[in-house]
Amino acid sequence: MHGWTLIEAAEKVRKKEISSRELTRAILDRIDRHNPKVNAYVTVLPEKAMKDALACDEALHKGRTLGPLHGVPVGLKDIFCTRGIRTTCGSRILRDFIPPYDATVTDKVLSSGAVLLGKQNMDEFAMGSSTETSHFGPARNPWAFDRIPGGSSGGTAAAVAAGLCFAGVGTDTGGSIRQPASVCGVVGMKPTYGRVSRYGMIAFASSLDQGGPVTRSVPDAAMVLSIIAGHDRRDSTSVDLPVPDYLVATRESVKGLKVGLPREYFEGEGLDPGVREAVEKALAVLTSQGAQALEISLPHTRYALSAYYIIAPAEASSNLARYDGVRYGHRARCDGGLIEMMSRTRAEGFGAEVKRRIMIGTYALSAGYYDAYYGKAQKVRTLIWRDFEEAFSKVDVILTPTSPTPAFRIGEKTGDPLTMYLSDIFTIPCNLAGIPGISVPCGMSKEGLPIGAQFLGRHFREEDLFRAAAAVEREIPLPRVAPMGGA
Numbered sequence: 001m002h003g004w005t006l007i008e009a010a011e012k013v014r015k016k017e018i019s020s021r022e023l024t025r026a027i028l029d030r031i032d033r034h035n036p037k038v039n040a041y042v043t044v045l046p047e048k049a050m051k052d053a054l055a056c057d058e059a060l061h062k063g064r065t066l067g068p069l070h071g072v073p074v075g076l077k078d079i080f081c082t083r084g085i086r087t088t089c090g091s092r093i094l095r096d097f098i099p100p101y102d103a104t105v106t107d108k109v110l111s112s113g114a115v116l117l118g119k120q121n122m123d124e125f126a127m128g129s130s131t132e133t134s135h136f137g138p139a140r141n142p143w144a145f146d147r148i149p150g151g152s153s154g155g156t157a158a159a160v161a162a163g164l165c166f167a168g169v170g171t172d173t174g175g176s177i178r179q180p181a182s183v184c185g186v187v188g189m190k191p192t193y194g195r196v197s198r199y200g201m202i203a204f205a206s207s208l209d210q211g212g213p214v215t216r217s218v219p220d221a222a223m224v225l226s227i228i229a230g231h232d233r234r235d236s237t238s239v240d241l242p243v244p245d246y247l248v249a250t251r252e253s254v255k256g257l258k259v260g261l262p263r264e265y266f267e268g269e270g271l272d273p274g275v276r277e278a279v280e281k282a283l284a285v286l287t288s289q290g291a292q293a294l295e296i297s298l299p300h301t302r303y304a305l306s307a308y309y310i311i312a313p314a315e316a317s318s319n320l321a322r323y324d325g326v327r328y329g330h331r332a333r334c335d336g337g338l339i340e341m342m343s344r345t346r347a348e349g350f351g352a353e354v355k356r357r358i359m360i361g362t363y364a365l366s367a368g369y370y371d372a373y374y375g376k377a378q379k380v381r382t383l384i385w386r387d388f389e390e391a392f393s394k395v396d397v398i399l400t401p402t403s404p405t406p407a408f409r410i411g412e413k414t415g416d417p418l419t420m421y422l423s424d425i426f427t428i429p430c431n432l433a434g435i436p437g438i439s440v441p442c443g444m445s446k447e448g449l450p451i452g453a454q455f456l457g458r459h460f461r462e463e464d465l466f467r468a469a470a471a472v473e474r475e476i477p478l479p480r481v482a483p484m485g486g487a
């Protein structure tokens with residue numbers, strides 16, 4: 001049953017073919033068995049989950065359901081605040097932090113009737129592409145344990161791919177939902193900036209961060225997005241627009257859909273030939289069903305990574321100033337004064353990658369360098385935004401690879417931050433422009449590792465992405481869960 005889709009599981013509980021307790025027990029047993037190896041969860045909540053499952057079963061017995069995910073066990077990236085449940089953001093500095101409130105995403109997931117299994121592993125403060133910067137050790141790719149599951153939502157993608165939950169919610173600042181989904185062979189979607197509330201989602205780079213679904217099917221992702229999307233007055237950047245029925249879009253034909261292929265994304269030498277081939281297959285599926293392929297150009301793509309690695313660290317350096325040992329989180333033992341306590345707290349509490357970003361960001365924002373770096377990066381951001389606007393005057397969606405390569409080996413890139421940063425070359429422009437993006441499995445590499453195709457769409461047109469991705473999923477059937485050595 002661990003291979004069921006979210007929608008299947010929800011239906012079986014609703015029809016009383018299985019109780020929420022049986023389902024939750026089965027997944028908790030799987031977590032017991034596999035989490036020591038996969039390290040997808042940093043916190044598992046067996047008692048709470050079973051208690052909630054019991055409450056779901058009792059409610060159903062009385063003919064009541066809480067919502068569309070009634071009784072189905074799910075997980076959350078450990079970046080979403082959960083009231084009374086520790087929320088670490090993958091960091092030592094928040095290792096013992098217990099939030100007094102729920103994030104809006106947490107609240108919406110729980111109100112839909114889902115049972116929370118636990119909090120999922122991630123790169124520290126979502127900075128990374130491999131989950132190797134986590135204070136809790138790396139998560140592993142269920143398809144090959146010596147490989148990374150991507151990052152920063154690597155624990156979430158690994159859990160979904162290993163059958164350790166029916167769905168998860170991750171966050172994406174520069175690719176952190178889509179890249180892990182791609183390398184773990186699952187579906188990951190980053191909604192339009194403003195679609196999903198950021199309230200209670202621990203901030204990395206506030207103008208780029210967005211929460212979104214990680215699931216085993218495209219309709220599942222559509223279902224989760226319908227649940228977590230919507231206006232929230234507690235997040236001033238959340239947008240007050242009606243939330244469409246995304247599930248309907250997954251059943252629509254792609255006939256007449258105009259698919260743009262950005263030249264710049266396919267010509268670089270870093271693109272693995274196997275990935276290129278798989279993405280071309282995804283395109284062939286679409287055109288065989290009446291979609292129309294068009295070559296387009298996004299000329300400022302080559303500056304996206306540089307702009308991102310100024311803007312994201314600049315915002316992070318400001319957001320992370322609050323971790324000073326005074327109000328919450330880790331505090332260093334220290335007999336010195338306040339300044340010494342703060343600086344020791346931060347020295348002990350943050351890992352190397354987070355410190356690197358804080359230093360880059362602080363430097364880029366400092367007087368005398370602000371215009372040369374931060375101001376310039378913002379201008380580049382506008383140019384990238386305009387590239388997409390121009391492209392979307394000709395096409396409905398854009399098709400690209402999600403990640404330039406399948407999952408790399410654990411340890412392979414930790415020594416060289418720049419090569420690590422290159423893993424997000426295809427995902428980052430989307431965040432800079434605020435547009436939605438989805439990664440859908442489209443093939444397997446020669447070594448048997450999953451490959452993902454990425455669709456990008458117009459602002460607030462997530463439906464177009466679901467429509468295109470669902471067509472690929474229907475025509476290129478791939479295993480939903482990793483074999484995990486037959487276990």
Ligand code: GLN
Nearest residue numbers: 126127128173174175176
């Ligand atoms: N890997 C990118 C980074 O390290 C993106 C991370 C993310 O989307 N949270 O910044």
